[in-house]
Each structure stands twice: as structure tokens, then as C-alpha cells.
Amino acid sequence: MTAYFLPVALIVVSNIIYQIAAKSVPSTLNPFASMIITYAVGTVVSVMLYFLFNKGGNLLQEYQHLNWAPFVLGIIVVGLEVGFIYAYKAGWPVSTLSIVQSAFLAVALIVVGCLLYSEAITWNKIVGIVFCVIGLVCINQ
Known part of the structure; x- marks a missing residue:
């Protein structure tokens, strides 16, 4: 049961914090400049969590399983993030x-x-x- 609801709780809590952070991006900061910092931090955290949860993990081996999806996610997630930032700048x-x-x-x-x-x-x-x-x-x- 925990494995079923815990991811939803993580999504909800993360989304609440995400919305607060997206609305708090300074209006004078270009959203794409903000995304550079966002994804740099996200990359560092992802690497740390990968090795924390995969003791002795091998990223090069992981990347042998790549398909198109992570590349499209990388593009689309920028649209999501910037869309929210622009919407908040527009007054939503x-x-x-x-x-x-x-x-x-x-x-x-x-x-x-x-x-x-x-x-x-x-x-x-x-x-x-x-x-x-x-x-x-x-x-x-």
C-alpha cells in the first residue's frame, strides 16, 4: 500500500513546493536563465541520488538502455517549467x-x-x- 501512495504523496508535496518556487522566480530574471540553474541543481541532485540508491551503480551501463523518451522529456520539461513561469509573470x-x-x-x-x-x-x-x-x-x- 505504501508503494502505491508514497509516489503520489511525493508528487503532491513536490508540486506544492514547485508552484511556490515557480511563482517566486524574480520577474526580472529571464526564465531560461532560471532554467539553467534549475537543471544544473537537478543534475547534481540526480547524480547524488543515483549513487545513493544504487550502491556501485554504473551510469555508463544505465545509458545503454536509453531510448528517445529521456531526450524528449528534457525538451518538454523546459516547456512545462517556462510555461508556468510565464503564466505566473502574466498574473495567474x-x-x-x-x-x-x-x-x-x-x-x-x-x-x-x-x-x-x-x-x-x-x-x-x-x-x-x-x-x-x-x-x-x-x-x-
Whole structure:
């Protein structure tokens, strides 16, 4: 049970801190300059955690298993980070930006799940989409 919920808790706590940090990036700092520091720190932390959790690990051996995904993630994650920073610079409140983007994302991922992974679109998912749309209408009033 812990292995099931612990990653979700990590995501939620990390996302809360992420949103606070993204909103706190100085408005005078270019978002891409901010990303250079962000990813330099992320690289150092990732290397440290890799060796902490993989005693005697070999990064070169790990990289033999690479495919396209980490490269695309590297590009896309910059879009995510910079998108949030620009949205906060444009005046989005921290209390609504994440909710709005999550609602759109949830609906889009239902379609992606169906088209790319043959996941069923159930009545529960349709009701969820309706609630997302209702939520978006309510939050933007």
C-alpha cells in the first residue's frame, strides 16, 4: 500500500513546493536563465541520488538502455517549467493556474490513453470530464 501512495504523496508535496518556487522566480530574471540553474541543481541532485540508491551503480551501463523518451522529456520539461513561469509573470494566481492546467490535462490524457494505449473511455471518465469542464467554468467566473 505504501508503494502505491508514497509516489503520489511525493508528487503532491513536490508540486506544492514547485508552484511556490515557480511563482517566486524574480520577474526580472529571464526564465531560461532560471532554467539553467534549475537543471544544473537537478543534475547534481540526480547524480547524488543515483549513487545513493544504487550502491556501485554504473551510469555508463544505465545509458545503454536509453531510448528517445529521456531526450524528449528534457525538451518538454523546459516547456512545462517556462510555461508556468510565464503564466505566473502574466498574473495567474497560484491558487488557480495548477487547477486549470490540470483539468485540461486530465481531459487530454483520457483521449491520449484511448488513442495511444487502448484504454477504455468509461462512463466514470465521461463524468470526470464533465466535472472538469464544470470546474473550469466555476473557477474562471
